Amino acid sequence: MTIRFTPELIGSCTGRPPAGCRYCDRGSKMVLYITGVCTEDCYYCPLSEEKKGKDVIFANERRLPNEDWEMGALSEARMMSALGTGITGGDPLVVAERTVQAIKSLKEAFGRKHHIHLYTSSAFSRGRLYELAAAGLDEIRFHPPIRTWSDFHRDSPEGEAGKFAELFSSAKELGLSAGIEVPAVPDEPSAFGLRAIVDHAIRNRMDFVNINELEASHTNAARFNDRGFTLVGDSMAVEGSRELAEDVIGSAVRAHPGSRTVLHFCSSVYKDAVQLRNRLKRTARNVKKPYELITQDGTLLRGVLVTSDPYSMALRLGEEYGIPPELMEASGSMVLLAPWVLEAISNDLEEECYISEVYPTSDGLEVERIPL
């Protein structure tokens, strides 16, 4: 039998994982940050400083120019052979027309099967929802603001929660896969709200609820500190978040044994160790040069020789050591070489030589440098 998802994903879901999660699990989904602007100001917002509150667009780690973002997004999707895209923000509905355009462009370029899911924190109009569905959106993940969660405990939520409840059912009527995605915030009022929202989703036959492990970041650390949150070991996961999510899921399963709403706990470790690693590996296979090696983590290893005249140095290496041209490349003030070749000859050379481990992303961020 073909294994389509990792055991980590299967083990953290109460049923068949939501389609958006299945693509992320395989690392085949591009993340499109369509804007950093959002009308909310959640204290746990993990957005980085370069994105938060700014109308900037990123496809994976690549910043796209605002005036030509469509071409950039399509090129990034090609670079990783993306099978789908997760559109996020900020709140994508703050730039609703851009979001609709992104869905149309991606579907036109990659076909109907390119799976698109969208996160949003606004209770917008049904007309807007119709536009998103007509553009080709496959799945919608609502993130109602935390102040509304406890209002979902009523049979017919009112106010802002009521608007979300109407949108949930409209999304289902339009044939979208529809779910809720919220973090597990380990304090009493939020725990009550989380139970209310999960119960509401089950009673209203939503497709899924994704509960994320609460994570600290540079931008939310001070606010976490003020609330007395502590971290698990040397990770960024907040103590008590996993336990709360598991308890809420366990209670919901016992209370609604026949429910078809899939409950999924998405841990901080899983996001890094499975989703990100698989996406990097997928991109690495596409961008790897003959002189680079792909690591288990999806990063690339290459040898680097620093020189003021890389073209003459590459010629010399070819003549003296018989290194074939495809195993080296002059670049800036260095010659990039196959790491196994550089290791074999570095003792003969006076120039600075090292092995560089880089991300296979557009910024090529260096993770580690090992001097030779």
Ligand code: SF4
């Ligand atoms: S809704 Fe999302 S993007 Fe907006 S502030 Fe909250 S966590 Fe951040």
